[in-house]
Amino acid sequence: MPGNLYNICSNLPATPTRLERLLRDRELRKYSKCLNDCEAELPSSTQDCFSPDLESSTCWFNDEELLEPVSASRSLNDDGERLDFRASKQRLLVVANRLPVSAVRHGEDSWQLEMSVGGLVTALLGVKEFDTRWIGWAGVNVPDEIGQKALAKALDEKRCIPVFLDEEVVHQYYNGYCNNILWPLFHYIGLPQEDRLATTRSFQSQFDAYKKANQLFADVVNEHYEEGDVVWCHDYHLMFLPKCLKERNSKMKVGWFLHTPFPSSEIHRMLPSRLELLRSVLAADLVGFHTYDYARHFVSACTRILGLEGTPEGVEDQGKLTRIAAFPVGIDSERFIKALELPEVQDHMKVLKQRFAGRKVMLGVDRLDMIKGIPQKILAFEKFLEENPNWRNKVVLLQIAVPTRTDVPEYQKLTSQVHEIVGRINGRFGSLTAVPIHHLDRSLDFHELCALYAVTDVALVTSLRDGMNLVSYEYVACQESKKGVLILSEFAGAAQSLGAGAILVNPWNVTEVASSIGYALNMPADEREKRHHHNFKHVISHTAQEWAATFVSELNVTIVEAQLRTRQIPPPLPIEVAVDRYSCSNNRLLILGFNATLTEPVDTLGRKDSQINEWEPKLRPDLQEPLRKLCDDPKTTVLILSGSARNNFSDYNLWLAAENGMFLRVTTGDWMTTMPENLSMEWVDSVKNVFEYFTDRTPRSQFEVRETSLIWNYKYSDVEFGRLQARDLLQHLWTGPISNASLDVVQGRRSVEVRSVAVTKGAAIDRILGEIVHNKGMKEPIDYVLCIGHFLTKDEDIYTFFEPELPSEVPASVRPQVPTQVRTSTAGSRAALLLKQNSMSAVEQNKSYSIDGDTLHLMVTDRISFQEGSSVLDLQANDYFSCSVARKRSNSRYRLQSSDEVVTLLRELADHR
Ligand SMILES: O=P(O)(O)OC[C@H]1O[C@H](O[C@H]2O[C@H](CO)[C@@H](O)[C@H](O)[C@H]2O)[C@H](O)[C@@H](O)[C@@H]1O
């Protein structure tokens, strides 16, 4: 294909696919782990790594765990192709609102660090394969410099870097925007209702604080960033961060992971800042979610709310692809399993067993959060006791409710509500010596919790929505000997991975939960064993380590792919050069596309009042003046080459080629056709039938019948429905009435066009040029060609039409600056280009006209002949500019981002006569 002369990709050796890269990375990871494991068996003196000492751990983590170096690791080189073992570890900057430790002040410069509670911390503490630094908020206001320095020093020992947020920012950003707006919305609780007006009023200031806080995080990242680092941003607190980081350094490798659900686009639509948040997240290279559902919702929000293109790989915006995928988190299962052997844990287990001897024990462990469904859980337990009097003294529910976000009024209300229900039920079913519900408003240490997980019979997780829910994983990890039953909400992300082994429930259905409690308590041992085994296998193989390694591996591969893709995108048009060459030339030809080139950008979301008007695209008003000037310049010929039917440009002195060049006229002249002879149009009626059918069934779609093609357009329809309908339509066309016709079915972004195979812009240009040269009686050769348009791939033959005239030795890598001067006098080159200045008579001989109604038929019966001598086209290679508009991939030499840039270009040209 001639155009590929400049497409460097055709010169590249076969590159591995994304999947090949990922599989190779996975293999290497396994190999590296194997090396590590072997090394761990060597005597300690031969090891250079510090292994965590669980025997001595008294709380969730210890220095060793956070500081643990990695003895073997992987790294991708600059182009991501080679992985090194045992070389330096890949640096990973984990950025999350919460640090794994929260700070408590004991004096002016003295701090105590306590373990933070929550799944995010648990998951990230399991990440050990990288050289990790953790950047986050220490959960405390430190207004003074002495305090800040001392805290930074204490945190440094844990490889943590603080972001200092003042009280007001925390109030507006964390309590307000994060926990009162985003958190409930992402968990389908909706925006705050009761003080609606007040919320709306304060919304903007909370959002401003959110952006400000994100910028503060970005500043700290920038301060500590080293080239090649992977920056992994976490959660809904930091949706603005990817944008802040990329704006400062577009080369930074940025990933973003959401720990909560991402709701349906219908929910996200409610958010006043919906656009900004989505756009900011899309600045990341890779965006991850716990489940495919959340990822799907996000892509659909980008399609429906931003009007962007969602593909199986992710979301595309102007050629930039943000990869979107699911990465279900896990836990450091080994740590839990090993902990069960520790004496402290064994002691706790003994105490618990004695305390609840003779009774079955059910366990709930949750932050005291409305998403966890604690009231629903307790009410279901009450119903179970009510309906099963025989169980009343034989079962107890231990509910650990860890206080969280206590400054937010909703959380305060929830605390009192839960206390009230627990009190009522204990009063109803308790006795002097025993109560059915043990409710604890505090967190437990790691050993206590492991013991609880190990000795209880049933775990009850009734989240109304939950990103993942690691408590369910931890419970399974600790149940290898007891094989307890997990009752799990179907609205927790964990339901997708542990669903087969757990009893899944709808927490809103109190009756169903109550009967599931009965089912779990009565479950025979073999069924418990089977269910547990299934889940245990999953928990020990899908660990936090694997989660992080997979995410970072995918991020590295995404960057490599983006680089490869970027190389396929033509470089930006050097406007200055194009203008400079233009002003130096004497007989210029400007070939301009129409739709999306000279027209105003359309709002495909259809929210503008003017939407109906947009159905018929019109020339941008800001182009009228420059276009007129260009048309009136005697040294310039303007040809508008459009796919559309015959537009009206009668007050411009230009050539208009409609329907992909099949019809041509000059200014107000008569239309003539350049259609090849014998173009069969017998297929039109059957295709029209099909298009009518789909238009009727696809709201806001439309179809247009042109003389040489039919086009069905669904750009204003619901994107997903439109795509489904297009798929059906295509299927039908390919297999149905026209399957044997010599037609092209051309798929646009949101359109389907059917046309005869011979109808393309490249095919028509030959005949059009012949007519222009003849009609204008050109005496001077054309010495400048600029061809710009938002053309379909099929029509890009217009760009390559001129390319065969260029020397084949032009290296692909210098596509933008083709240096050689070429004269188009090569024998056998295209007819129109080779029209001799003094051979107009030859043209005449090969052309004939006929009249049909009001259309003049122009028939070029053969190649226009050419005699030796001077040429109509005297084109130097660097006087030829082919340029795509708003296309991510193209065979053109250059690209312009949008029709706005077309305006800039044409204005400049018009000013240089
Ligand atoms: O930091 P807090 O405001 O105190 O809240 C604690 C964490 O809660 C959320 O955890 C989520 O992450 C878990 C691990 O991915 C997941 O299993 C769980 O379903 C989520 O709720 C929150 O997303 C974190 O940012 C908080 O740190």
Ligand SMILES: O=c1ccn([C@@H]2O[C@H](COP(=O)(O)OP(=O)(O)O)[C@@H](O)[C@H]2O)c(=O)[nH]1
């Ligand atoms: O007293 C406690 C109770 C729970 N957790 C931990 O908090 C995390 C809760 O994570 P999950 O994903 O279940 O929900 P989240 O609280 O993050 O929404 C789990 O790792 C628990 O082990 C804790 O550290 N101390």
